[in-house]
Each structure stands twice: as C-alpha cells, then as structure tokens.
Amino acid sequence: xxxxxxxxxxxxxxKKTLIxxxxxxxxxxxxxxxxxIEQMIQKYSQYQKSVRAYLEAKAKSFxxxxxxxxxxxxxxxxxxxxxxxxxxxxxxxxxxxxxxxxLLYQLNNSYMLNFQSLNDIINCFLDKFELxxxxxxxxxxxxxxxxxxxxxxxxxxxxxxDKKYHKVSEIFESIYWINPELMEHIELNFRKLIRVHAKKFxxxxxxxxxxxxxxxxxxxxxxxxxxxxxxxxxxNLAGGESISDIIELAKNRAFDIHQYMPDHKVRIMAYQSLxxxxxxxxxxxxxxxxxxxxxxxxxxxxxxxxxTFLPIFxxxxxxxxxxxxxxxxxxxxxxxxxxxxxxxxxxxxxxNHRIFGSKSSIFDFKQQPLSGAGLKKLKMDTVRxxxxxxxLYHQYDKEYFKEHVLEVINPSLMVSxxxxxxxxxxxxxxxxxxxxxxxxxxxxxxxxxDEFYHFAMDPTNMIIAGIPIxxxxxxxxxxxxxxxxxxxxxxxxxxxPEELKTLLNKIQLILRVEMIEHSDVTSIEKICFIADVTxxxxxxxxx
Amino acid sequence: MKKNxxxxxxDLSLLSLEELLDCYTNICDFLQFLEENKLxxxxxxxxxx
Numbered sequence: 001x002x003x004x005x006x007x008x009x010x011x012x013x014x015k016k017t018l019i020x021x022x023x024x025x026x027x028x029x030x031x032x033x034x035x036x037i038e039q040m041i042q043k044y045s046q047y048q049k050s051v052r053a054y055l056e057a058k059a060k061s062f063x064x065x066x067x068x069x070x071x072x073x074x075x076x077x078x079x080x081x082x083x084x085x086x087x088x089x090x091x092x093x094x095x096x097x098x099x100x101x102x103l104l105y106q107l108n109n110s111y112m113l114n115f116q117s118l119n120d121i122i123n124c125f126l127d128k129f130e131l132x133x134x135x136x137x138x139x140x141x142x143x144x145x146x147x148x149x150x151x152x153x154x155x156x157x158x159x160x161x162d163k164k165y166h167k168v169s170e171i172f173e174s175i176y177w178i179n180p181e182l183m184e185h186i187e188l189n190f191r192k193l194i195r196v197h198a199k200k201f202x203x204x205x206x207x208x209x210x211x212x213x214x215x216x217x218x219x220x221x222x223x224x225x226x227x228x229x230x231x232x233x234x235x236n237l238a239g240g241e242s243i244s245d246i247i248e249l250a251k252n253r254a255f256d257i258h259q260y261m262p263d264h265k266v267r268i269m270a271y272q273s274l275x276x277x278x279x280x281x282x283x284x285x286x287x288x289x290x291x292x293x294x295x296x297x298x299x300x301x302x303x304x305x306x307x308t309f310l311p312i313f314x315x316x317x318x319x320x321x322x323x324x325x326x327x328x329x330x331x332x333x334x335x336x337x338x339x340x341x342x343x344x345x346x347x348x349x350x351x352n353h354r355i356f357g358s359k360s361s362i363f364d365f366k367q368q369p370l371s372g373a374g375l376k377k378l379k380m381d382t383v384r385x386x387x388x389x390x391x392l393y394h395q396y397d398k399e400y401f402k403e404h405v406l407e408v409i410n411p412s413l414m415v416s417x418x419x420x421x422x423x424x425x426x427x428x429x430x431x432x433x434x435x436x437x438x439x440x441x442x443x444x445x446x447x448x449x450d451e452f453y454h455f456a457m458d459p460t461n462m463i464i465a466g467i468p469i470x471x472x473x474x475x476x477x478x479x480x481x482x483x484x485x486x487x488x489x490x491x492x493x494x495x496x497p498e499e500l501k502t503l504l505n506k507i508q509l510i511l512r513v514e515m516i517e518h519s520d521v522t523s524i525e526k527i528c529f530i531a532d533v534t535x536x537x538x539x540x541x542x543x
Numbered sequence: 544m545k546k547n548x549x550x551x552x553x554d555l556s557l558l559s560l561e562e563l564l565d566c567y568t569n570i571c572d573f574l575q576f577l578e579e580n581k582l583x584x585x586x587x588x589x590x591x592x
C-alpha cells in the first residue's frame with residue numbers, strides 16, 4: 001500500500017501529463033481545460049491545507065518548554081550581591097558609592113544633552129542630598145550670582161506642586177549670553193556642597209553597608225566577592241544554553257541546524273579540527289572533552305572581550321607608566337590642587353560678599369551696595385574666577401584618580417587590577433572610554449562604558465588575572481598550551497582576534513550537538529524539522 | 544491525525560519528517576504550476592469543432 005507522498009508524486013506526474021494532452025484550440029476546449037485546472041487547484045489546495053496543519057502540529061509537538069523560575073531567582077541573587085559589593089568596595093569613597101561621580105560626568109557633558117535631561121540631573125543631585133536629610137535652599141547656591149539666580153528659580157519650581165520647568169528655561173535663556181558657563185558653575189557649586197556635607201554622606205554609606213551586610217550575612221568585602229563568584233557560576237550553569245534555547249535559535253536561523261547533521265561537512269570538520277577520534281571513543285572521555293570545551297569557550301569569550309578593550313589598557317599604560325617611580329608617600333599633587341581650590345574659593349566668596357553685602361540676604365538684589373560699572377565688573381570677575389576654578393577642579397579629578405593608581409601601581413600590575421580601578425570609578429571609566437575609542441556621541445560613550453563595566457565586574461574572569469599591564473604577554477600561547485594538555489587540538493593561530501569567532505562557532509557546534517544527542521526529549525532531525533516548518537510558514541505569511 | 548485521514552484519505556503519521564516536508568513542497572510547487580498554466584479566457588477566437 002502506497003503512502004501519501006508516493007500517491008502525490010504519482011498523481012502530480014499523471015496530472016501534468018494530462019494537462020499537456022488536453023486540447024485547447026477552441027473556446028469550448030479552453031473552457032474545459034480551465035475547468036480541469038480549477039478542479040485540480042481545488043483538490044490540491046485542500047491537500048496543502050491539510051498537510052500544512054499537520055506540519056504545524058507536528059513541529060509544535062517537538063517544542064521543548066523551559067521553566068525560567070530558577071534563573072530569575074539566581075539573577076536576583078547576583079543583583080543583590082553586586083549591590084553589596086558596590087557598597088563595600090574598599091577602592092572608592094562615598095563620592096562613588098553615592099553615585100555623585102556618575103552625575104558629575106553627566107553634568108560635565110551637559111552640552112551633549114537637552115534641557116529636560118539637565119533638569120533631571122540637577123534633581124538627582126538634590127535627591128541625594130535629601131537622602132541624608134539635607135534640603136538644599138537657594139542660599140546654598142552662592143558660587144556666583146548667576147548660579148544663585150538660576151537655582152533659586154529651579155528650587156522654587158522643584159518645591160512647588162506644579163513642576164513648570166519652562167519658567168526655569170526662561171531664566172536660563174536670560175543668563176546664558178552673559179554667562180555661557182552657567183552649568184559648569186552649577187557643577188562646581190554641587191562639588192562644594194558635597195564636600196561641605198561629606199560627613200553626612202559618609203555616615204549614610206556606613207549605615208547602608210552595615211545594614212546590607214547584616215541582612216545578607218556578608219562578613220566583609222572578600223566574603224562578598226566569594227559569594228558573588230559562586231552566584232555567577234550558578235547562574236551561568238543554569239542560564240547556559242538549553243535545548244529550548246537551541247530550538248529557538250534554530251527557528252530564528254541564528255545558525256543553520258542542518259550543519260549539525262552527522263554527515264554534514266561543517267560538523268565533521270569542527271570535530272576533526274578540535275578533538276582526536278580516540279577522545280570520543282568512550283562515553284567518559286567524551287564527557288570530559290565536553291567539560292573541557294565548555295571551559296575553553298568561557299576562556300575564549302573572556303579573551304575576545306579583553307581584545308575588544310585593549311585600547312583602554314593601552315591608554316592606561318601610556319598615561320601612568322611613568323608613575324612607577326613615584327611614591328605615594330611623597331606624592332603631593334592632589335593636596336596641592338586641593339589647597340589651591342580652597343584658596344580660590346575663599347577669594348570667590350569674598351567677591352560675592354562684596355557684590356551683595358550682608359550674609360543674611362547674600363544675593364538680595366534689592367540691597368546692592370555696589371552699582372553700575374563697578375557691580376558689572378565684579379560679577380564678571382566672579383565668573384572669571386569660577387572659570388579658573390573649573391579648570392582647577394578638572395586637574396583635581398586627574399590627580400584624584402592618579403592617587404588611586406599610585407596606591408596600586410607596581411611593575412607586576414595585572415589587567416584585573418586596572419579593571420578594578422575602572423569598575424570602582426565610573427567617572428574615569430567613561431573618560432577613558434571616550435579617549436580610547438575617540439567617541440563623541442554621549443549614547444555611544446555610555447554604551448561602551450556599560451559593556452566595559454560588565455566585563456570589569458565579572459568575578460569569574462580568569463585569564464585577565466594573569467595578564468600584566470606593563471609587560472608583553474603571549475596570552476594566546478598560554479591558552480593554547482593549557483588546552484593542548486587537555487587533549488584539545490588548538491594552537492596560537494586559532495586564537496588570533498580575527499579567528500576567535502570561528503573557533504567559538506566550532507566549540508558551540510560541538511557542545512550543542514553533544515547536548516542534543518544526549519537528550520531524550522529531542523534530536524537534530526526534529527530540530528531541523530521545526531526550523532524548516534518555521535521557514536515555510538514565514539515565507540507563506542510574506543505572500 | 545484522524546482528521547487528516549478523513550480529509551485526504553491518508554495517514555500522514557506514516558511519513559518520515561523528510562517525506563512530509565518534500566510532500567508539502569511538491570504540493571505547493573504543483574499549485575504554482577497549475578496557476579501558471581491557466582489559460583487566459585480572452586484568447587484569439589478560433590473556429591469551434
């Protein structure tokens with residue numbers, strides 16, 4: 001008895017023959033011919049509909065459902081521990097833990113942002129002060145009379161019920177042409193206020209650290225790092241590619257599942273290029289090879305990311321290699337700038353007092369002891385002084401980071417140490433990203449900085465702990481040698497940056513094939529079928 | 544599966560996955576062939592038999 005496919009093949013052949021023999025000379029013949037064609041179309045449309053429904057149902061029956069609850073819990077645990085790590089980090093200070101460095105960077109680059117974003121940044125600053133019980137008022141903004149004027153208007157709107165910031169933008173317009181550096185001076189005012197209230201921020205952070213550590217039973221920073229490393233490993237294991245993920249990727253044509261068939265040359269070559277035949281002979285050996293390949297994959301991904309961020313490490317080398325001969329004890333750069341800033345700010349304060357007289361109404365515009373040209377000149381002097389202070393503060397920033405580099409710098413400094421520095425200081429991370437990749441678009445800087453941040457914070461990174469920042473290291477040789485010892489066929493050429501993607505694809509193929517072929521819920525043939533049906537249905541939908 | 548048997552008179556579960564896909568492709572190709580081989584109704588008049 002023939003099956004449906006055999007029937008269809010025979011029937012199609014017969015009907016095609018029939019069509020070629022039907023007469024079509026007369027109108028009547030043509031009508032009969034078309035009637036025949038129409039009957040065939042109706043019949044075969046019915047077959048098409050039935051077979052399609054069957055294909056869809058069959059493909060759906062091969063799908064594998066996954067429970068994501070465990071992964072969600074693991075993600076939550078990682079996020080909690082990362083937050084605690086951020087709080088307990090001994091490398092940075094309250095400035096970074098409060099997120100002020102991030103806000104200062106945004107304000108610094110306010111020329112790239114729109115007015116609404118600027119208002120949001122200022123509100124964020126004010127929110128952080130309120131967190132520690134400090135409600136800033138207009139008299140706190142006394143850096144220059146223009147800062148005072150703008151922030152008085154801003155605070156009025158902030159503390160009112162209707163948040164009509166357009167009034168503030170009008171004030172901004174009126175000040176801007178006299179003082180285009182207004183935002184820079186607002187930044188300096190905030191820097192000063194942060195310094196003034198430093199003790200409150202430090203106490204707040206201490207309390208947060210204690211509270212979070214007790215709540216999550218963390219003894220100290222090192223304990224947190226160890227727990228975080230375990231949490232990452234658990235999450236990576238649980239969140240690694242599952243059968244369900246592979247099916248989805250195959251359906252979306254992220255890779256060609258047909259290449260995974262046993263007799264496909266891509267599969268054969270992938271296996272032959274990485275694994276010897278004898279390593280696959282026994283089940284135990286096969287399992288060991290897969291475990292080794294999974295580790296290799298992780299190392300190769302890490303190495304690939306390291307290569308991506310090489311411009312940053314090069315920047316660091318060039319900027320700080322000369323610091324190795326400087327001792328932290330003798331280093332006075334930061335202190336000197338700090339003193340210069342304090343001196344200049346005292347001068348600025350005196351100038352402001354002269355502009356507006358008594359302390360109780362420091363910027364009361366109705367009581368001006370000076371007037372006319374004298375007043376105008378003094379206001380311009382304060383703006384000039386603020387500009388000089390702005391330059392000094394940015395030198396201060398460089399010295400601030402330099403001091404932290406000095407705390408760790410030595411000839412054996414590793415890439416992991418440099419990553420820890422940039423992980424700890426968001427402001428300088430963004431600066432180095434901007435410089436290393438010559439980026440000018442704010443969104444691009446933030447995106448790259450975030451990618452770098454995630455690489456820097458990963459506690460499961462292993463290779464970077466052994467790469468020195470100031471010495472040449474043949475990382476490719478180190479990786480290749482290690483895995484050759486584990487019976488993987490790999491050499492340095494396989495680890496060239498342009499070859500890494502090929503290597504990862506081969507490893508991925510083998511790991512997926514092994515997973516599928518050891519699974520009792522699916523097979524490569526079934527996944528091929530799902531992918532083909534998905535493709536067919538998608539093409540028909542387009543029509 | 545029984546519905547298919549009723550509609551087309553065959554049990555599709557007897558086909559392998561590859562045969563199913565080939566079968567569907569052949570049906571679709573034949574439908575396209577039929578559409579392409581329909582005659583235009585306003586052809587040049589010729590004498591009837």
